[in-house]
Amino acid sequence: MSTKRQGDSGLGLDAQRAYIEHYYSDKPILAEFTDVQSGKDVFNRPELMKALALCQEQQAILVVAKIDRLSRNTEQALAIYRELAGRLESCDIPNLDKFTLTLFMAIADRERELISIRTTGALVQKVKRSGQWRKGSQAFTTGRAARLGHATIKAQAAQNGQSRPASAMINQLRQQHYSWSAIARHLNAGGFKTPKGGHYQAVQVQRLYQRALAEAL
CATH class of the missing domain: 3.40.50.1390 (Resolvase, N-terminal catalytic domain)
Incomplete structure (x- = not known):
């Protein structure tokens, strides 16, 4: 990767x-x-x-x-x-x-947190020395940019979510003749969630697979 x-x-x-x-x-x-x-x-x-x-x-x-x-x-x-x-x-x-594995990942998480803190602190000091970090655009100051950004993020989340990678994994496992129940167990073990945040059941896996097939036609 x-x-x-x-x-x-x-x-x-x-x-x-x-x-x-x-x-x-x-x-x-x-x-x-x-x-x-x-x-x-x-x-x-x-x-x-x-x-x-x-x-x-x-x-x-x-x-x-x-x-x-x-x-x-x-x-x-x-x-x-x-x-x-x-x-x-x-x-x-x-x-x-x-x-x-837990130890190394925890250390990496901590290092990223410290980097974020240092970066934020540097920006704060920059503002103290030079005034405003950067002048906001009209779209930013009026709030229009925030509204547009929120709408875009919401639309992308509704479209993609975890459905696309889940569909890819379902298709891969289905080609290997896994049952719907077995695929559901794999998705849950991998941390996948349904659009409502729950665990996958066999019937949900089958529906997602059929929907992906229909969209591909």
Whole structure:
């Protein structure tokens, strides 16, 4: 996994591939999956969903170059670890287990929090020294920009939510002949929520699959 900027340059992905080739040169690799997406949220990572499905089918180990390339969210990383029954390895953490995964993710979360605090503090000092940080546009000062932004976010959330990545995972597992109930268990283990925030049931999985098929026609 790599950010778009890293993916455009090829440096991020090449470096990650080099790590894995170095540590796993003597081990068979079933497949390679590449997401040029942010690691902040696993739900917009279709290739990761495919990798998880393959690991479930083959009882294989998911290998990542660095643990922060898997996810930047502690809860999501632990959900993946549980879904794979511990079959998760990272080149930067020897002998990865639940304790070390939780510890490393918590440290990363704390570092991001400190960076945010430092950035906010720097902006506050800038305002104190120079006055207003930047002059707001007319749309901003009148509140029109906020209303437009809110409407856009609401529309995108209604359109996408978690339905799109959930549909991708459902389609992948359905092709492997998983039952609706088994797919529902996979979605719930991966942290997916229904539009109302609940857990998936077999009938909801089937409806989402059929709706995705209808939209594709």
